[in-house]
Structures are given as C-alpha cells and as structure tokens.
Amino acid sequence: MQNINLIVSRYRPTNQFQILRRYKxxxxxxxxGLATLIVVTPLFLVLFFLIKEGASSLxxxxxxxxxxxxxxxxxxxxxAILGSITLMGIACILGVPVGVLGGxxxxxxxxxKVNYWIRFFADILNGVPSIVWGMVVYSIxxxxxxxFSAYAGGIALGLxxxxxxxxxxxxxxxxxxxxxxxxxxxxxIPRWRIVFSIILKTATKGIVTGILVAIARISGxxxxxxxxxxxxxxxxHNLAQPIAALPLQIYAYAxxxxxxxxxxxxxxxxVLMLLILTLNIIVRFLxxxxxxxxxYERN
Amino acid sequence: xxxxxxxxxxxxxxxxxxxxxxxxLPVFEIRNFKLWYxxxxxxxxxxxxxxxxxxxxxxxxxxxGKSSFIRSLNRMHEVNPGTRMDGSIKLFGxxxxxxxxxxxxxxxxxxMVFQKSNPFPTMSIAENVxxxxxxxxxxxxAILKQRLEESLRLAALWxxxxxxxxxxxxxxxxxxxxxxxxxxxxxxxxxxxxxDEPCSSLDPIATMKIEELIQTLRDKISxxxxxxxxxxxxxxSDRTAFFYMGRLIEYSDTRTIFxxxxxxxxxxxxxxxxx
Numbered sequence: 001m002q003n004i005n006l007i008v009s010r011y012r013p014t015n016q017f018q019i020l021r022r023y024k025x026x027x028x029x030x031x032x033g034l035a036t037l038i039v040v041t042p043l044f045l046v047l048f049f050l051i052k053e054g055a056s057s058l059x060x061x062x063x064x065x066x067x068x069x070x071x072x073x074x075x076x077x078x079x080a081i082l083g084s085i086t087l088m089g090i091a092c093i094l095g096v097p098v099g100v101l102g103g104x105x106x107x108x109x110x111x112x113k114v115n116y117w118i119r120f121f122a123d124i125l126n127g128v129p130s131i132v133w134g135m136v137v138y139s140i141x142x143x144x145x146x147x148f149s150a151y152a153g154g155i156a157l158g159l160x161x162x163x164x165x166x167x168x169x170x171x172x173x174x175x176x177x178x179x180x181x182x183x184x185x186x187x188x189i190p191r192w193r194i195v196f197s198i199i200l201k202t203a204t205k206g207i208v209t210g211i212l213v214a215i216a217r218i219s220g221x222x223x224x225x226x227x228x229x230x231x232x233x234x235x236x237h238n239l240a241q242p243i244a245a246l247p248l249q250i251y252a253y254a255x256x257x258x259x260x261x262x263x264x265x266x267x268x269x270x271v272l273m274l275l276i277l278t279l280n281i282i283v284r285f286l287x288x289x290x291x292x293x294x295x296y297e298r299n
Numbered sequence: 300x301x302x303x304x305x306x307x308x309x310x311x312x313x314x315x316x317x318x319x320x321x322x323x324l325p326v327f328e329i330r331n332f333k334l335w336y337x338x339x340x341x342x343x344x345x346x347x348x349x350x351x352x353x354x355x356x357x358x359x360x361x362x363x364g365k366s367s368f369i370r371s372l373n374r375m376h377e378v379n380p381g382t383r384m385d386g387s388i389k390l391f392g393x394x395x396x397x398x399x400x401x402x403x404x405x406x407x408x409x410x411m412v413f414q415k416s417n418p419f420p421t422m423s424i425a426e427n428v429x430x431x432x433x434x435x436x437x438x439x440x441a442i443l444k445q446r447l448e449e450s451l452r453l454a455a456l457w458x459x460x461x462x463x464x465x466x467x468x469x470x471x472x473x474x475x476x477x478x479x480x481x482x483x484x485x486x487x488x489x490x491x492x493x494x495d496e497p498c499s500s501l502d503p504i505a506t507m508k509i510e511e512l513i514q515t516l517r518d519k520i521s522x523x524x525x526x527x528x529x530x531x532x533x534x535x536s537d538r539t540a541f542f543y544m545g546r547l548i549e550y551s552d553t554r555t556i557f558x559x560x561x562x563x564x565x566x567x568x569x570x571x572x573x574x
Contacts, residue, residue, distance in 0.1 A: 184430075185403075198434075
C-alpha cells in the first residue's frame, strides 16, 4: 500500500504543468462548442425565417383552398398538401416492401459475396442525385405514356427510398442477437417463420424508424418530381394525371413575380419543414426505445 | 394426455420412436464423427452410444469440442457457415443427415437449451412457451392451454409465474428465464433434450433448481448436458463422456469416471490438475 502511494506521489504533476493543461483543455472545449454552434445555428435561422415570412400567410384557407388564378389574392395549397401525401403513399407502396424484403435478404439469406455487391450497389444508388431518378422515371414512364402522372412521381420517390430502407433494415436486423435465431431453429421452426414472426418482430421499431427517415428524406424532394408528377394548380383525383406537390408548388411560387405568392411559398416551406420536423421527432421517440431494447440480451 | 400426444406427434414415425424408448434402443448412435470449421477440426473420430432415459454429461476443458458435439446432435452446427462433417449420427436408428430428412424435423425431436437464456423479448411468458407449437402450425386453443401448463410445470416454473403469464418473458430473473427456455424446449415434446452449459451464467441457487429439474425430467426424456462444472456432472448425470482436443477420451458411468477413470488424462482432468 505504501509503495503505491510512493509511485503516485512521484508522478504528481507540477503546478505549472497543471495550469498549461487546464488552458489546453478549455481551448479544445471552446473549439468544440463553436463547431456545435455553427451546426445548430442554420436550423434556428431556417425556422426563424420560415416563421417570420410564412406564418402570416398560414390560415385556414391555406389548408382548404386550391390556388387562385394568377393575379387574384388568396387561395391555398390544399391540393399540394394532399398531392404530397398521395405521392408519399405511392412511394411507400413501392419502397417499403421492396426495401424491407431486400434488407431481410441481406441480413438473413444471401451469401457474403452476393451481399457485398448488393450492398455496394445500394450504396451507389444512395448517392445517385435525385434529379437523375426523375430523368430515369421520365424516360421509362412519362415518355411512353405521354403524360406526367402521380404514379410516375410516386415511383421516382419510391426508387429513392429503396436503397435507404434496404441498408437500414439490414443494419437493424443484424443487431438482433444470433441467439434468437438459434433458439427458433432449435425448436424446429422453419427458417422463414423465424425471420417473419420472430426476427422482424423484434426489430420492428428500428425498421419503422428507418422507413420514417426515408419518408422524411423524400418529402422535401423537388427535382425528381419536376418531370414526373409535374405539379397541378387544381384538385386531381386521377393518379394517371399530373398532381401537385408541396415542394413543386413552393418552387413555382418562389420563382413567380408576385409578392403574395412569395408569402404563400414561405408558408408552404414552413408546413413542409414542420412535417419533416414532426417525422424526425417521432423517429427520435421510436429510436430511443430501440436503443433501450437493444439491450435485448439482459443479465 | 395420450390423445393429445398423438394429435401433436408430427407423424407416425415419431410414434414408433416412442415405443423404441421402452426397448432401450440407444437414442444416438454416433460413429466416426468428424467436424471441421473451415480448416479447423473440432471433432475427431467420435464414436459413442447415448442411452435412452439417462442423463449423459459431456465434460472437458474449453475448446475441446463438447459444444460442437452437442450441437451436431440436432444439426445446429449447420447454422455456422463453413462447417463440414464426416461420419454418421443415428437418432433411434434413423440417420439424421439423410437427404430425406429436414433439419427442422430433427430439431423438433431433439430440443436444445443454450448457455445463455434467450427468451424472445417481444413475447410474453406464455407466448414464449408456446412459440414452438404455434409456429409449427398448432393453433387449437385447448391444446395450447394444456401444453402451456404442462411445460411450465415440467420446468418447475408454473407456481412462480402462473399469475402473470402475460408479462414479458424477459421480465423474469436469470434463473427463471433459463427455466422458461427449458419449458419452451419441452413444449414441442422432444424425445431428447440437449443442454449446452445451461447453468454457466446462473447463481448457485438457480443452478440447484435446474439440477433438481434435470432429476425430475430424467424419467420422461433423455438428456445430454454439456458442463464445465465437474461437480455438476458428478451430481446429476448417469453417464459421463470426457472430451479432450476434439476426441472422446473416456465414456462410462459417472461414478467410474470420477472414482476409477481408466485414462490418465481423464484422471488428471477430474482431479483438477489441468483444464
């Protein structure tokens, strides 16, 4: 015991050294604090501007009316809000099953070599600029059918979702401990039932989180919709026809020469931003539970 | 009881097998069994008969192949990629590696309990016990209800959990979770129960309960238990096999292994001189 004390006291730093160290420490923490501030500032700036410019145009009309003819004041973006929801719905119908099943394949089936290439392609697809997706869908769906449509817009968004969901689903499924698969196999349960009734169920929250993140990502996409969904100033209930979408409407209004439309564009942006913010808050809420559950292996 | 049993029996074959038990045919006949993980040979030329309705303990130092061996008995070794095997294992005279036989069929007949308790976290106590039956297509409420109580009673857990079967399986204590896993394995009515170091993560009292449980189960089912705890093997097994470096060194009555081992390596191991 005495020996240990001796060693410690021998290495006790000098006062000078301690002061230098304290300066270094506070310098680094200041640097980190500044970096954090720079990261967070734009978010508050964006929110501040959107509220300042857009809140005045947010009224009941905005949510219940379609745009007025050019030159008339008033009107709203009801058709664009519903249009955006429709497009997201179509995107989910395509993106969620393909993405989740692809993720299941990567995590539960497949072999190392094939999986390597699938992952590689999914990562490349993730990096494809969204306007390229718009062009691809334009050439394979819009040109042959000779019309812009909600289908084309939804499919373009869905294609963007697929690689995002595949990768996330795989990551969440890999986190499910191997011991659960073994427990299922040892009971003589067929492999596919283990995957769908036990593994997917265990990872549900993580998968749903990934889907919401993908929805948040596509909900603001404008480029792929420019020549697929195209936009529409009126109600459209025919999915084979051009449909309005919030980002498109914001884009159209923002480049118009009218003050009133500019305000509406701000309001539209505010609504879009709040929508994405809400999705992100739900994601945070769910993923907190995932973090808690990933201590799956208790004891 | 018998009616239900025949209802659940997956096919006529397993009924025949139940008769075999009475004639004391060995449960497993293992001949010249070898197992490789990629290039590493985990088991080398193991030949052994495991008798019905006895508790057989597998002992040996870490890495001697005892877990590999027990996992081969219900083809769980196939779960690891890169495994290769040679030799034969017969379950009541039936080759378990035959092309005509599915691994799932063998695993329904040969249940397994793992080192670490692994109840499914999304399921309640009752769902955990019944998952093997449900996912194998048995949905009759009356059968499920009866099997639930039966299995939990066999696993000596019924009295502790009967009032809150809807609580999550993972809310139980470590020892209870392990007994829940035993109940889950017993619910599909296997003919053999493999236990891979079932007590190694449990405290002495929970261990004692599992050992008592093994004693009550031995009349109903054949048990193979891997343990690195020699006292445990001595306490609760009828026969003991000693493995070392992937080989079966000695196999005989537990009493003989611990009092008059024939092989000097066995003697050194059981007397605690290496391992």
